[in-house]
Amino acid sequence: MIKIGILGGAGYTAGELIRLLINHPQAEIVFVNSESNAGNLLTDVHEGLYGDTEMRFSSEMPFENVDVVFFCFGHGKSEQFLKEHQMPADVKIIDLAQDFRLASEGNDFIYGLPEINKAKIAKVQHVANPGCFATCIQLGLLPAAALHLIDKDVSVNAITGSTGAGQKPGATTHFSWRNNNLSIYKAFRHQHVPEIRQSLTQVQGFLNASIDFIPYRGDFPRGIFATEVVKTDADLETITKGYKDFYKDAKFTHYVDNPLDMKQVVNTNKALVHVEKIDDKLLITSCIDNLLKGAVGQAVQNMNLMFGIDETTGLRLKPSAF
Numbered sequence: 059m060i061k062i063g064i065l066g067g068a069g070y071t072a073g074e075l076i077r078l079l080i081n082h083p084q085a086e087i088v089f090v091n092s093e094s095n096a097g098n099l100l101t102d103v104h105e106g107l108y109g110d111t112e113m114r115f116s117s118e119m120p121f122e123n124v125d126v127v128f129f130c131f132g133h134g135k136s137e138q139f140l141k142e143h144q145m146p147a148d149v150k151i152i153d154l155a156q157d158f159r160l161a162s163e164g165n166d167f168i169y170g171l172p173e174i175n176k177a178k179i180a181k182v183q184h185v186a187n188p189g190c191f192a193t194c195i196q197l198g199l200l201p202a203a204a205l206h207l208i209d210k211d212v213s214v215n216a217i218t219g220s221t222g223a224g225q226k227p228g229a230t231t232h233f234s235w236r237n238n239n240l241s242i243y244k245a246f247r248h249q250h251v252p253e254i255r256q257s258l259t260q261v262q263g264f265l266n267a268s269i270d271f272i273p274y275r276g277d278f279p280r281g282i283f284a285t286e287v288v289k290t291d292a293d294l295e296t297i298t299k300g301y302k303d304f305y306k307d308a309k310f311t312h313y314v315d316n317p318l319d320m321k322q323v324v325n326t327n328k329a330l331v332h333v334e335k336i337d338d339k340l341l342i343t344s345c346i347d348n349l350l351k352g353a354v355g356q357a358v359q360n361m362n363l364m365f366g367i368d369e370t371t372g373l374r375l376k377p378s379a380f
Contacts, residue, residue, distance in 0.1 A: 059086045066130035067092040070221050073104035075354040082372030088124050089116045126150040151184045152357050158186040159253045170360040179363045190352030192250035194282040196257050197329045198344030201304035203262035207290045211267050216284035217274040245272045283320040286342040294335040320345045327355035327373045
């Protein structure tokens with residue numbers, strides 16, 4: 059069994075992670091740390107776990123008793139935590155924040171996108187889990203990068219569910235504001251753009267084009283639906299074949315011949331991708347569940363790879379029919 063510790067255990071991502079790991083046949087949760095909830099039942103915060111666990115939040119962090127620790131902190135806290143705490147060298151880390159996603163000198167975290175880094179993930183101690191928008195957008199664009207099609211600026215629009223903003227209530231997250239509403243935020247300046255550029259450069263070998271990304275807040279709880287527009291003279295048959303070839307061995311990312319609906323992926327670890335051509339414009343659509351393939355589902359997929367088991371273990375989740 060893989061013995062697991064979870065830090066930052068009170069948020070949406072931690073709750074979804076616990077739900078997956080409780081039902082994972084080769085996982086055992088040893089502790090879920092939350093200073094503010096220490097001693098309380100997990101179900102006091104994550105009410106969807108009623109009947110599944112009697113575990114309580116812990117203020118302790120017995121790293122010597124675990125094989126891997128998931129960091130479910132807010133952005134910026136993971137790096138600070140590692141500066142203040144000594145982690146055993148043999149304990150693996152999967153960080154769900156953005157602190158270590160960009161390659162830099164002294165950063166030994168591998169970017170955890172299995173579609174391009176599976177072999178590396180299987181060999182390392184530390185993985186930086188990709189961002190949710192970044193996962194969805196990259197999976198739409200990476201096959202185009204492999205075909206060397208991204209030589210002009212790319213227009214990206216993507217809409218995300220309210221769970222992407224985290225569990226703490228805010229002015230743009232409460233129901234009366236979010237319901238029946240749409241809004242833009244961080245246009246052209248979203249924090250996920252650098253990691254998108256990093257992966258596209260890795261696959262294409264260069265990236266001189268701009269990624270012009272406009273994110274939208276949606277009035278639904280979970281899911282991301284993205285459109286990416288690439289200008290190219292390449293023919294659709296060649297592009298479609300390239301997309302299918304790129305994902306032929308991917309366990310959760312699939313090219314689909316028909317137009318997509320976000321509901322096809324919600325509550326699953328799947329990513330779906332579709333392309334069509336209008337004149338010289340390649341229209342790419344991609345969609346994921348922001349909490350699963352965009353966060354903890356992908357994190358568990360990475361854990362499976364790091365421990366040498368089938369990457370699909372514990373992740374064969376089915377979407378709702380309605």
